Amino acid sequence: MKKDSLKTNQSSIQVLKTLKLLMKGDYTMAELIEKLNENEPEPIFNNSVVSKYINTCRQCLIDIPKIQNKYFLAKLPFGLQLKDDEVAILQKLKDVINEEMSSKSQNIFQSFIDILNRYANKKITRFEKDSLVSAFESFERALNNRKKVVLLFKNRYELKGIPVDIVTEKGKVFFLIYCKNRIRMIDAGRLAGIHTTDENFLGYDKEQSIVFKLKGKLAKRYDLRPEETVINTSDTDDSITISNRCYNSEMLFSRLMRYDELCEIRTPNDVREQMKTLIDDTLKNYGIE
Amino acid sequence: MITAEEKTDFCQISLTGMRGLTMLGLLIEAPRSLEEIRNKFLEMKLIDPDNSDDIIRIDMNTLRTMGCEISRSSGKTNYKYVLKKHPFGLEITSEQVNILKRAYKNLKEGASVDLLLKYDLLFSKIAEFVFDEEIKEQLLGVSALKHIDKEKLKELIKDCRHQNTICIQYKDAGNSKTVSKNIVAQKMEFRNDKVYLMGYDIDKNEPVMLPVKRIPSIISRSKTDEEFSNYKPVEVKFFLKNFNSAGIEDCEKIIESHDDISQIIVGQYHNEFVAIQRMLSLGSACIVLEPNDIRQKVIDKLLAMREIYKG
Numbered sequence: 001m002k003k004d005s006l007k008t009n010q011s012s013i014q015v016l017k018t019l020k021l022l023m024k025g026d027y028t029m030a031e032l033i034e035k036l037n038e039n040e041p042e043p044i045f046n047n048s049v050v051s052k053y054i055n056t057c058r059q060c061l062i063d064i065p066k067i068q069n070k071y072f073l074a075k076l077p078f079g080l081q082l083k084d085d086e087v088a089i090l091q092k093l094k095d096v097i098n099e100e101m102s103s104k105s106q107n108i109f110q111s112f113i114d115i116l117n118r119y120a121n122k123k124i125t126r127f128e129k130d131s132l133v134s135a136f137e138s139f140e141r142a143l144n145n146r147k148k149v150v151l152l153f154k155n156r157y158e159l160k161g162i163p164v165d166i167v168t169e170k171g172k173v174f175f176l177i178y179c180k181n182r183i184r185m186i187d188a189g190r191l192a193g194i195h196t197t198d199e200n201f202l203g204y205d206k207e208q209s210i211v212f213k214l215k216g217k218l219a220k221r222y223d224l225r226p227e228e229t230v231i232n233t234s235d236t237d238d239s240i241t242i243s244n245r246c247y248n249s250e251m252l253f254s255r256l257m258r259y260d261e262l263c264e265i266r267t268p269n270d271v272r273e274q275m276k277t278l279i280d281d282t283l284k285n286y287g288i289e
Numbered sequence: 290m291i292t293a294e295e296k297t298d299f300c301q302i303s304l305t306g307m308r309g310l311t312m313l314g315l316l317i318e319a320p321r322s323l324e325e326i327r328n329k330f331l332e333m334k335l336i337d338p339d340n341s342d343d344i345i346r347i348d349m350n351t352l353r354t355m356g357c358e359i360s361r362s363s364g365k366t367n368y369k370y371v372l373k374k375h376p377f378g379l380e381i382t383s384e385q386v387n388i389l390k391r392a393y394k395n396l397k398e399g400a401s402v403d404l405l406l407k408y409d410l411l412f413s414k415i416a417e418f419v420f421d422e423e424i425k426e427q428l429l430g431v432s433a434l435k436h437i438d439k440e441k442l443k444e445l446i447k448d449c450r451h452q453n454t455i456c457i458q459y460k461d462a463g464n465s466k467t468v469s470k471n472i473v474a475q476k477m478e479f480r481n482d483k484v485y486l487m488g489y490d491i492d493k494n495e496p497v498m499l500p501v502k503r504i505p506s507i508i509s510r511s512k513t514d515e516e517f518s519n520y521k522p523v524e525v526k527f528f529l530k531n532f533n534s535a536g537i538e539d540c541e542k543i544i545e546s547h548d549d550i551s552q553i554i555v556g557q558y559h560n561e562f563v564a565i566q567r568m569l570s571l572g573s574a575c576i577v578l579e580p581n582d583i584r585q586k587v588i589d590k591l592l593a594m595r596e597i598y599k600g
Contacts, residue, residue: 015306078314221462
């Protein structure tokens, strides 16, 4: 092995260590010195060398401003080269989060954007607060504190139940609430407010499994969803039986209706009955009793 | 790309540090030859013309000591140094990717295949800067197109744009056999987590929707004969009651609105199968008005479904 291959530049290593540390967070000079010296056999970083290393980074167009006594990495020149349309689709994701998720989720995503901003050649702008946010927060807080909620509808109707989840479907936000032995999906746009009660809830069967059978060609070409497992395959009638861990039976019904007579819900009985009623009600639309 | 600031006070900076940072930046951008790195160092006055290349090799070792994985320059790499891994990447968390995944899940419903492709490329681009392999996998796993050959997809999008007739290899459902099909490529669609090529099967003389996953290859393409280019979608007029208009698809248009939750809608669907599926999925909220044959077919399907639940 050549002698050169073993040689390294100590001050270059120290500059890179300084950069690496600044990538992890914002620090005062004292904190930087302390953290950089942590892994050294003896202290080699001091005020003057760290300043020199920060200047070295700045010289290479790495933006390290000092705000409120803390140094932070604002921009790296060798990061992501984003195109305008890529910034636009990131913005789209942010809009969805802004409109449909809690402020906690917004903050988490903003921290992701902040990291990207350090790397990217283009800045991605910040969120704006949305009025629905407080409703999401109340719902999430109730869910975490295991408190029942009352959903207050714009038409003054009230619905009390156990908070389950907030989901989005086709651009709309829904609160999932467990009441009257089933999970109901409530359009957030229909609500005037949410009231958290003092009543605790212990638990419930949040995810019920719905078992359905698929036949014929559909059984052959069916792609399982992540929430599904095959529990039986039959060669005699070319069928498969699937268990779906479903908490949104309305969406599942809509999908299974598409499969027409090639699909049959087997269990639980009440869900099978609901499907039967749905078919009967649809036929009534055409004057068929 | 790293370039030094013009006014340089070399007493207040570390020259070797600048070389380390510059080399890191150069290698993150692209594989580089020794000569390219040397030229950049000379341009930035980080070395003198009479300095040997050993300086550059030592800088390379410095990066390796910091955890960079840099390949040796060889014929295989076109005599360039390739940065395979480095610890200066994006440090994003699993929690952040999960939020991104939730937002994307919502966005992908009803998104065009072009948009999904853009997201796929963006996630891949970001993932290139992620050092943690698990997070990288998680990020790449967000895309709905993760298992699809992107090059093939781009070709199909182009074919649809030009309405080309393409000869494809197609794997039939439940059948390991691959058949050839001549299809007029019309539109790419994403629905139920799958990408479909919507087209017209010239041999069968009918509109078809083929999952892209089942198209292993495109054998040839040609300009479409005029007789096949005047394809008309299936039009269905239906009444929707107690249904939020947010659930209406792009191919559907409200022509009469009775109140906030009852409308008469005209939908245009790729073929009869898609139209009937859509009508059934709307359940008791929907009454098919026209055409009569689709209305009757929906009723027949519902009667057959009722039979199943009689037992």
